[in-house]
Amino acid sequence: MAATIKSVAEMAGVSIKTVSRVINKEGTVKPDTLKRVEEAITALKYTPNKAARDLASKGASVLGYVYDNPNAYYIIDMQKGILDVCRKNNFELLIHPCDASSKDIAKELVDMVDTAKLAGLILSPPLSEMPDVLGELDDNNINYVRILSGDGAFDSSLPYVLVNDFKAAFDITQHLIKQGHTHIAFIAGDEIHKSTIERFNGYKAALKDANIAFDESLVIKGTYSFETGVKSAETILAMPSHPSAVFACNDEIAAGTLFGARMKGVDVPNDLAIAGFENSPFSRQTFPPLTTASQPTNEIAQHAAASLIQFLRAKKAKLPHENLVHTFVPELVVRASTEKAS
Amino acid sequence: MAATIKSVAEMAGVSIKTVSRVINKEGTVKPDTLKRVEEAITALKYTPNKAARDLASKGASVLGYVYDNPNAYYIIDMQKGILDVCRKNNFELLIHPCDASSKDIAKELVDMVDTAKLAGLILSPPLSEMPDVLGELDDNNINYVRILSGDGAFDSSLPYVLVNDFKAAFDITQHLIKQGHTHIAFIAGDEIHKSTIERFNGYKAALKDANIAFDESLVIKGTYSFETGVKSAETILAMPSHPSAVFACNDEIAAGTLFGARMKGVDVPNDLAIAGFENSPFSRQTFPPLTTASQPTNEIAQHAAASLIQFLRAKKAKLPHENLVHTFVPELVVRASTEKAS
DNA sequence: ATTACAAATGACAGCGTTGTCATTTTGGCT
DNA sequence: AGCCAAAATGACAACGCTGTCATTTGTAAT
Numbered sequence: 001m002a003a004t005i006k007s008v009a010e011m012a013g014v015s016i017k018t019v020s021r022v023i024n025k026e027g028t029v030k031p032d033t034l035k036r037v038e039e040a041i042t043a044l045k046y047t048p049n050k051a052a053r054d055l056a057s058k059g060a061s062v063l064g065y066v067y068d069n070p071n072a073y074y075i076i077d078m079q080k081g082i083l084d085v086c087r088k089n090n091f092e093l094l095i096h097p098c099d100a101s102s103k104d105i106a107k108e109l110v111d112m113v114d115t116a117k118l119a120g121l122i123l124s125p126p127l128s129e130m131p132d133v134l135g136e137l138d139d140n141n142i143n144y145v146r147i148l149s150g151d152g153a154f155d156s157s158l159p160y161v162l163v164n165d166f167k168a169a170f171d172i173t174q175h176l177i178k179q180g181h182t183h184i185a186f187i188a189g190d191e192i193h194k195s196t197i198e199r200f201n202g203y204k205a206a207l208k209d210a211n212i213a214f215d216e217s218l219v220i221k222g223t224y225s226f227e228t229g230v231k232s233a234e235t236i237l238a239m240p241s242h243p244s245a246v247f248a249c250n251d252e253i254a255a256g257t258l259f260g261a262r263m264k265g266v267d268v269p270n271d272l273a274i275a276g277f278e279n280s281p282f283s284r285q286t287f288p289p290l291t292t293a294s295q296p297t298n299e300i301a302q303h304a305a306a307s308l309i310q311f312l313r314a315k316k317a318k319l320p321h322e323n324l325v326h327t328f329v330p331e332l333v334v335r336a337s338t339e340k341a342s
Numbered sequence: 343m344a345a346t347i348k349s350v351a352e353m354a355g356v357s358i359k360t361v362s363r364v365i366n367k368e369g370t371v372k373p374d375t376l377k378r379v380e381e382a383i384t385a386l387k388y389t390p391n392k393a394a395r396d397l398a399s400k401g402a403s404v405l406g407y408v409y410d411n412p413n414a415y416y417i418i419d420m421q422k423g424i425l426d427v428c429r430k431n432n433f434e435l436l437i438h439p440c441d442a443s444s445k446d447i448a449k450e451l452v453d454m455v456d457t458a459k460l461a462g463l464i465l466s467p468p469l470s471e472m473p474d475v476l477g478e479l480d481d482n483n484i485n486y487v488r489i490l491s492g493d494g495a496f497d498s499s500l501p502y503v504l505v506n507d508f509k510a511a512f513d514i515t516q517h518l519i520k521q522g523h524t525h526i527a528f529i530a531g532d533e534i535h536k537s538t539i540e541r542f543n544g545y546k547a548a549l550k551d552a553n554i555a556f557d558e559s560l561v562i563k564g565t566y567s568f569e570t571g572v573k574s575a576e577t578i579l580a581m582p583s584h585p586s587a588v589f590a591c592n593d594e595i596a597a598g599t600l601f602g603a604r605m606k607g608v609d610v611p612n613d614l615a616i617a618g619f620e621n622s623p624f625s626r627q628t629f630p631p632l633t634t635a636s637q638p639t640n641e642i643a644q645h646a647a648a649s650l651i652q653f654l655r656a657k658k659a660k661l662p663h664e665n666l667v668h669t670f671v672p673e674l675v676v677r678a679s680t681e682k683a684s
Numbered sequence: 685a686t687t688a689c690a691a692a693t694g695a696c697a698g699c700g701t702t703g704t705c706a707t708t709t710t711g712g713c714t
Numbered sequence: 715a716g717c718c719a720a721a722a723t724g725a726c727a728a729c730g731c732t733g734t735c736a737t738t739t740g741t742a743a744t
Contacts, residue, residue: 002456004700015724020702028722030710047457051402052700054393055729072414072623080439092458095437097422115389116434226627255627262629281414282624285568285597287604346730357694362732370692394730397699 571598
């Protein structure tokens with residue numbers, strides 16, 4: 001029923017190999033024949049059979065996007081960015097939400113790559129920051145690109161994308177300090193995420209930079225969740241002479257903190273300033289809207305996917321390839337939750 | 343390098359066809375040989391080559407999930423549900439976010455099915471409710487399952503999943519009425535979504551049921567967005583003797599309304615009760631939390647995917663199949679945004 | 685035992701491409 | 715015109731599996 005390379009070849013009066021050359025843009029076809037073939041392709045509405053292609057060329061062009069992240073907005077943005085690049089490069093995408101805390105996660109990924117014959121993986125935090133998972137992937141010769149939190153290049157034959165949480169956290173803290181706060185609480189997210197550490201370090205660095213003594217008692221451990229924020233608000237407000245500002249490790253925590261403060265009748269930002277991180281859509285929709293840091297998720301995703309594809313191509317062609325690295329610095333977004341009405 | 347069906351056959355001392363029978367669970371293999379083959383498979387870590395399989399059996403086992411929906415939580419839930427079923431049935435999933443308002447959307451989908459040799463599509467609203475898109479799919483003999491808003495079965499040879507927004511909206515409105523409200527505004531979402539219409543009808547039915555005259559001036563048109571909520575709040579609060587309650591077509595609008603009310607210093611729920619729809623995670627995280635209706639998105643997704651797969655199998659085997667229909671009724675979730683402190 | 689028939693297994697031809705290598709065509713030089 | 719290398723094209727085997735049909739093996743009834 002559907003057109004095949006053979007029917008196109010017959011119609012154009014050439015061999016199937018020539019048609020193959022045309023669809024693969026090998027560039028060794030005379031303009032004249034090229035045109036005939038292209039016309040035949042259009043006329044027959046021919047699209048190459050992917051299965052046959054994959055079989056003949058050994059190995060499919062499918063990437064896997066692996067994630068364990070509760071932030072739906074982040075995931076959706078990542079998916080869109082990756083898909084864009086995949087479509088442009090004739091790759092397909094397999095998504096794989098999973099449980100990073102599962103004991104067999106590494107094996108699960110290896111199996112998946114194996115079964116689906118994946119060309120490579122794209123890893124989001126926290127998976128991209130788990131040494132044992134990465135080690136297992138390395139052992140099995142699996143290609144992957146990582147998106148992770150960090151502020152400097154490191155040695156790796158595989159591509160990766162860095163997000164400089166340190167710098168952004170520094171900026172946010174500095175912003176709070178400029179608003180006159182000296183007593184700033186920090187609410188941490190899951191420690192399995194390197195971003196938590198980086199943001200914490202940025203926070204400390206900004207304090208130091210402003211000659212404000214770091215006070216351990218102002219640091220609250222938690223997870224990247226609304227509930228953490230709610231509980232932390234209670235804790236913070238119960239402190240004798242409580243902090244006048246809070247830097248929450250992400251918007252969800254910040255929203256929870258805001259909620260908790262509200263419950264206690266506390267005025268934000270006048271009695272308590274609150275800053276988040278990530279620029280989730282809802283950070284704009286809380287009341288008051290949250291000061292936060294914005295990372296270009298879609299762009300990050302595109303860079304990650306593009307690097308991986310470039311890497312795979314270089315590898316296939318046995319070309320040497322440069323170390324593919326990109327760094328992004330989330331940008332400070334100031335909103336009402338940290339700015340006193342003037 | 344990797345094991346093939348041939349190497350397994352050799353090791354087990356059988357023909358490749360027998361191995362094929364084993365991996366396809368055809369069930370016509372003697373227990374004895376079965377065991378030998380399975381051992382060989384394990385020993386060699388053999389996994390069938392998907393491309394070869396697809397090629398030989400004409401047509402891959404890949405479903406496409408097509409959506410144009412700004413609600414990230416909904417999409418993530420849907421994906422997870424679909425993915426679960428796909429994995430269980432050895433199907434793969436291709437996700438396809440798209441723009442339903444694009445003129446060529448129907449063509450885009452047909453092309454996609456064609457190119458990726460998809461076995462079928464899963465359609466979310468609003469795509470599942472657009473006659474011209476469906477018509478084009480029908481014309482091209484594309485198999486699909488729809489998830490749509492409605493309250494009764496209809497004739498269709500293809501499976502579909504119904505969500506009874508009418509009933510749920512009725513329940514929400516009734517809840518507001520029971521709280522003593524008689525002056526209830528309705529904020530509509532995009533009209534391209536049938537859910538908007540259904541929810542509107544449910545709202546009207548509940549009013550009628552309580553002998554409250556329907557007042558056209560209390561209906562505000564909008565889109566499923568936070569901004570619509572914010573603007574509507576202004577409109578509503580500017581009304582002479584403004585409504586005491588609002589039924590917003592979804593949580594995002596409701597959150598916006600809440601935000602807008604807050605801006606004006608209005609007390610929710612005492613001066614204005616607000617109800618949403620969808621039970622988005624953030625409906626629990628606004629202050630006060632929103633009354634809403636909860637739909638089991640994950641389950642809906644699973645049913646949709648399962649019906650489609652069942653349909654495809656029946657079709658392939660040329661078996662007659664019953665009309666595969668499931669109906670879900672979202673459940674009322676009462677929270678502080680509509681309950682006056684007692 | 686023999687026959688008859690069902691169950692289990694195998695041989696082999698595709699499926700629609702790409703890769704390899706052989707062949708033909710082309711165009712620039714003498 | 716004649717020659718040669720380079721460019722263009724083609725023939726054909728693989729890729730790893732499934733479908734079809736033929737063959738062998740097992741089983742129950744005579």
